[in-house]
Amino acid sequence: MLTDYWYIACPSAGLLRRPLAAQVLSHKLVLFRTEDGTPAALEDRCAHRGMPLAGGRVSEGTVQCPYHGWCYDKSGKAVHVPAVPGGRSCLPDASVPAFRCVEQDGYVWVCVGSEPVHERPLSFAHLGEPGWTSFRMYNRFEAPVESCLENFLDCPHATFVHRHWFRTPTEREVRCTVRALDDGAVAEYFDEPREKSAVWALLAPSRAEMQHTDRYIAPSTTRVDYRFAEDKHYIITSSCTPVNERLTDVYTVITFRYKFWGRLVRLFFEPLSRRIIAQDVETLRQQHLNIDRHENRPFRIIEQDVLLPHIRRWRTSLANGRQPETKTDPYDVRIVI
Ligand code: FES
Ligand SMILES: [Fe+2]
Known part of the structure; x- marks a missing residue:
């Protein structure tokens, strides 16, 4: 499996305010946009009870599970657990795997391996250039x-x-x-x-x-x-x-x-x-x-x-x-x- 390469997960226009399910090299992913608009990719499986996160929503740049509302940031760490009183310091130490994700040429690309061989995805020739x-x-x-x-x-x-x-x-x-x-x-x-x-x-x-x-x-x-x-x-x-x-x-x-x-x-x-x-x-x-x-x-x-x-x-x-x-x-x- 050639995992250490960039692959298109979805077109940029397909990833807006809601989380989106995607699949690359058999990895089931949830894609969402953080507060500055950059895309993030996590394994689409809530650390709590395994619910697909793609069925949830995006809340303040995190993805929120539709079952009990746990929220994950772009690194995959659970940063909000509604049922737990006492703020951040009392949160369970829970996370889901995160994958590298970039946006280029109107697409959201992910690398499901540990380290991409190329720093950036391959560009499409002459895309967006004047005269083309x-x-x-x-x-x-x-x-x-x-x-x-x-x-x-x-x-x-x-x-x-x-x-x-x-x-x-x-x-x-x-x-x-x-x-x-x-x-x-x-x-x-x-x-x-x-x-x-x-x-x-x-x-x-x-x-x-x-x-x-x-x-x-x-x-x-x-x-x-x-x-x-x-x-x-x-x-x-x-x-x-x-x-x-x-x-x-x-x-x-x-x-x-x-x-x-x-x-x-x-x-x-x-x-x-x-x-x-x-x-x-x-x-x-x-x-x-x-x-x-x-x-x-x-x-x-x-x-x-x-x-x-x-x-x-x-x-x-x-x-x-x-x-x-x-x-x-x-x-x-x-x-x-
Ligand atoms: S299964 Fe996701 S919050 Fe419970
Ligand atoms: Fe053909």
């Missing part, structure tokens, strides 16, 4: 985090799952170069076909030069980047939160620059993106239902599953407390799309 438009999507996948990461960086599935929406099969051979990076791996694609699909009709109507990279950032982020001549640029970043071994919450931020027409493009781009990710949600649901029916037989991995071996290598190494070897030479893979 963005929108966000949230999807719950009934699949483990690795399957989501693989799917988001998998080119060949697009001609099947997203046929005509994203890619239409051309049976053309495409080259991609794969490089190991200090924080993951990247695949750069060359000479990709772009005809006859809704996405390309909208994003790249001309035959403009295109640079496309798919990047895996360990442990649980993917970034797909399309850059065209005339200053057009699209970045799709998906930050995956493992809810438990079978569920993943995926927070996708799409940032793009499209000259003066960013807002207009968004009108079409957003519903199109939602439609495409819904197809992936359904595909992964079916995939894992079927894997369960067949008792977890191993996958076959081929060279054209370009970044999948990197994702697995990184996640296995980090889970064993090691950084994987990244001093490998770039290599080419040929794929028919």
Whole structure:
């Protein structure tokens, strides 16, 4: 379990005056805002009788249990017990576990481990910068985090799952170069076909030069980047939160620059993106239902599953407390799309 990393627990806008239940890496959490508005995360289990604190309320920057009213501060210490007379000095010595929690890029992030490897969560590229438009999507996948990461960086599935929406099969051979990076791996694609699909009709109507990279950032982020001549640029970043071994919450931020027409493009781009990710949600649901029916037989991995071996290598190494070897030479893979 990669516990020492930041994961999104909820969007900032979802955490207002009431406590909120969240789940990260099987930890049941209660999130709430302290008096200065900063978020806090505690285990969602009252130290008194085990009641979920998320069903309570926020009182003077503490979270109050709905059963007997015990209040906990951001460190998880019980700071008010209504039934006990005599003020603070007479309080029982009780607390619930507290987790590190920060707010960044419009999300509340938590680390359920002891010490986060990175001081801050990874930023979403160009989010909020002048000239850039963005929108966000949230999807719950009934699949483990690795399957989501693989799917988001998998080119060949697009001609099947997203046929005509994203890619239409051309049976053309495409080259991609794969490089190991200090924080993951990247695949750069060359000479990709772009005809006859809704996405390309909208994003790249001309035959403009295109640079496309798919990047895996360990442990649980993917970034797909399309850059065209005339200053057009699209970045799709998906930050995956493992809810438990079978569920993943995926927070996708799409940032793009499209000259003066960013807002207009968004009108079409957003519903199109939602439609495409819904197809992936359904595909992964079916995939894992079927894997369960067949008792977890191993996958076959081929060279054209370009970044999948990197994702697995990184996640296995980090889970064993090691950084994987990244001093490998770039290599080419040929794929028919
Ligand atoms: S169970 Fe929470 S105050 Fe009693
Ligand atoms: Fe997909």
